[in-house]
Amino acid sequence: MPPSDAELANEALAGSEEASRALVARYATPAVNFIFRLVRDRSLAEDLAQEGFLRVFQRLKTYDPERKFSSWFFQVLRNVTIDYLRVNRLATSSLDELTDAGFQAPEADRTSSSPERLAEQESLARAMDGALARIRPEYREVVVLRYQEGLTHPEIAEILGLPSGTVKTYLHRARKELAILLKPFA
């Protein structure tokens, strides 16, 4: 059975490089994904994720093992991103630009679908990406935490420092706005 996040955090705090590496490996993809949805720039997302990890390790002493590690982690990550966004304007890249740069679906998915279905899926992905970029940032945050990271309402509330009811409202409104934006696509 793999060690829990709290166990890894504890070992990392005690100076274990192996535990630190395992923690980074476990959270690298969620971290980059979370930030990417907020800044829409892949290399910037990686830079900010790295800065987030540095801050996490710097403040590991303040982590309370009673709390869920992921909530604490995303809270730190969000603060790093907000700090960056406060002082910098974004030059964002859309999914189209990423696709043009060569980021495509893996071969396995490509061969399993018909060309029409594949085109439809890619078109839906673009539409979703565009719609997500158009909704309010606070809505986008809750959508990403809920549907990408699979966090619960109370966990999201803890990360964002909002009441759980407000998180539900944001999610509801975000979905409504996305539905309006994606309706022409259906």
Place this chain on the structure above:
Amino acid sequence: MTRDAIRDRNMPDRKELERWLFSEETGQEDAADAAFAHVFAALPKVEPGEGFVQRTIAEVWRLRARRRRLVAFGWAAAIVLVAGGALATYLASPRLAPAAIKAFVFASGHAVPWLVAYTTVAMDWWWTLARVGSVIASVLMTPARVAAVVGVELFGILAFFALQRIAGAGRLGDAHV
């Protein structure tokens, strides 16, 4: 960065999108939540570049070592300063103590009379102003005027309360679906 730096999950199609939109339109909150989770999977997943973990760990370790050096340096500097200060005080105390006592006596001898004199003057002014204020108030404030002032204050408080209620209702509206 590799070609599959962005992976997709089980990508949904138009039917799932339509299912979600139908759930949203008919107000089925749970169904809409579940259906949207499928549709959201349309977004490709961004994988960190190769060597991200290695780079991050290297940076963490570099910063940790630097912080340890800084902490060690801070402790060493503090110990040197405290020890040096204690030694200097010990060596210089036979000369410093009488001089310090003299300086304290000199400062108190000059400062205390000055403080008393200025406090007395300030208090005189304060009482004079208080007397003038009470005379003006007794001339101006008739019972009718007092009632008018209280009325205006009550009206202001009520208006403020009403505004707060209106603003609060707007916020509460945000908190409920």
